[in-house]
Amino acid sequence: MLLRSLLQTAIRQGTVRLIDASDRTFLIGDGQAPVCTLRLKRRHLDWSIALNPSIRLAEAYMNGLIVIEDGTLYDFLDLMARNSAKVGLDEHWLKLGTGALLRLARRIKRHNPIHRARRNVAHHYDLSEELYRLFLDEDMQYSCAYFRDPGISLEQAQLEKKRLLTAKLYIDRPGLKVLDIGSGWGGLGLHLASHAGCDVTGVTLSVEQHRVSRDRARAAGLDRQVRFDFRDYREIQGSFDRIVSVGMFEHVRKGNYPEFFDKIRDLLAEDGVCVLHTIGRSNEPGPINPFILKYIFPGSDVSCLSEVLPVVERAGLLVTDIEVLRLHYAETLRHWRERFQANRDRIRELYDERFCRMWEIYLAGTELSFIHQDTVVFQIQFVKHRDAVPLTRDYMALSPLGTGSTGRASYPRLVQQAP
Incomplete structure (x- = not known):
């Protein structure tokens, strides 16, 4: 299972219980709390998310194709973010499947009419x-x-x-x-x-x-x-x-x-x-x-x-x-x-x-x-x-109105301006 393999590289602490569309259950992580359960509602999600996790995981949740049964979305994202910070996988996930998007962004970054x-x-x-x-x-x-x-x-x-x-x-x-x-x-x-x-x-x-x-x-x-x-x-x-x-x-x-x-x-x-x-x-x-x-x-x-x-x-x-x-x-x-x-x-x-x-x-x-x-x-x-x-x-230092000091700088310019 592609998604399972990907999650195994990302999650070292905490546990995700992944249930695929065939109702098979996979435990990912160290088996310890916190635990989140993700249920996939379509068979194609396994390879679709694995090919481009940085955006398709979110899209699947938006479209109701992923259901979080134990915990909340915040709990799952928190678990992922904690692991990402520990093992340096954030940039890796961003790059997976997003090369074309990033190349396009680089081409148009100077063009903002x-x-x-x-x-x-x-x-x-x-x-x-x-x-x-x-x-x-x-x-x-x-x-x-x-x-x-x-x-x-x-x-x-x-x-x-x-x-x-x-x-x-x-x-x-x-x-x-x-x-x-x-x-x-x-x-x-x-x-x-x-x-x-x-x-x-x-x-x-x-x-x-x-x-x-x-x-x-x-x-x-x-x-x-x-x-x-x-x-x-x-x-x-x-x-x-x-x-x-x-x-x-x-x-x-x-x-x-x-x-x-x-x-x-x-x-x-x-x-x-x-x-x-x-x-x-x-x-x-x-x-x-x-x-x-x-x-x-x-x-x-x-x-x-x-x-x-x-x-x-x-x-x-x-x-x-x-x-x-x-x-x-x-x-x-x-x-x-x-x-x-x-x-x-x-x-x-x-x-x-x-x-x-x-x-x-x-x-x-x-x-x-x-x-x-x-x-x-x-x-x-x-x-x-x-x-x-x-x-x-x-x-x-803030006054009650937040206007700071009321006095102008009380010293001359350090460098005199040319007339």
Whole structure:
């Protein structure tokens, strides 16, 4: 049995009980807990999954052709992720049967025109607003929260994330012009306007996010102070005192990094500050999960610092701070997964059971990647001039409003600019 042989190479600790379509049972692993039972409902699944496990295992579960009888999908993925981390099989599984997909991704990684970017965004972010309200926090923050204290609510952790970003932007006076690239449902832009007195322009390529964020700004009476545009960041002109981008950089693609950072440089004021919040790898470069690429976030990618920082430097920008958020996203995803499961019946009514299974794989698998593998979140601050922010990080100590220090840097420029 091909699938049995493949699982035997992957599972060293814990046990999978595999029942094939002929009702034969195979025990795989060390016979110890945790134990998960997988039942295959079609004969062809044995060789089909074995030929391309990185995506066909997920597809079989999505289509109801694999039933987990002991434990849950999360338990099975957790067992696999634990073993993968121990024996280094993650890249091996990704490469099996996915060579053509990876070669295609390499060929098109530099080609990301605006129309394709809009189509990729629509695939995920233009799903029903109700869907996202069923598992996100009240502010509809769809990125890594910041769990300043263990046990705080998702709502509080997302507020802490907005406060942290506001502090790193160094909002030292009211009225600063802020560009929010990938502004989502508007929560961060509205926070910067209402709590820090900023004049905010947010851009998104999602029709749904654009509609919701504009409605929220109007309802809050902030529509003159916060403008949300349905536009690609490459179409923006002007100068901004602060630029922030949260959860958008993953959709840029590595071949387009020079274009992205050159645009940031052109838009950023001479004394401006930019903060980039993005998922990344703490280890070495590698391919994105094929399931995520095909079904969840087409056109997406994640990178390690060695792939990002050289491009930042070549753009003439200076990195002034880097923070690596590790298990914060795992905790965020746990909250999302539990809320999704609690509202699964309603989500099934909005879509169908296959959709629920697909998102179950997405939420559980991504959570576990932050726990067991090399997935992290980077917050990178960069500027044009080295004295655009104070010499120490004390200004990042958060005030109750999350605005950090209120005083401008009290020292002269270290290098006088030419007149």
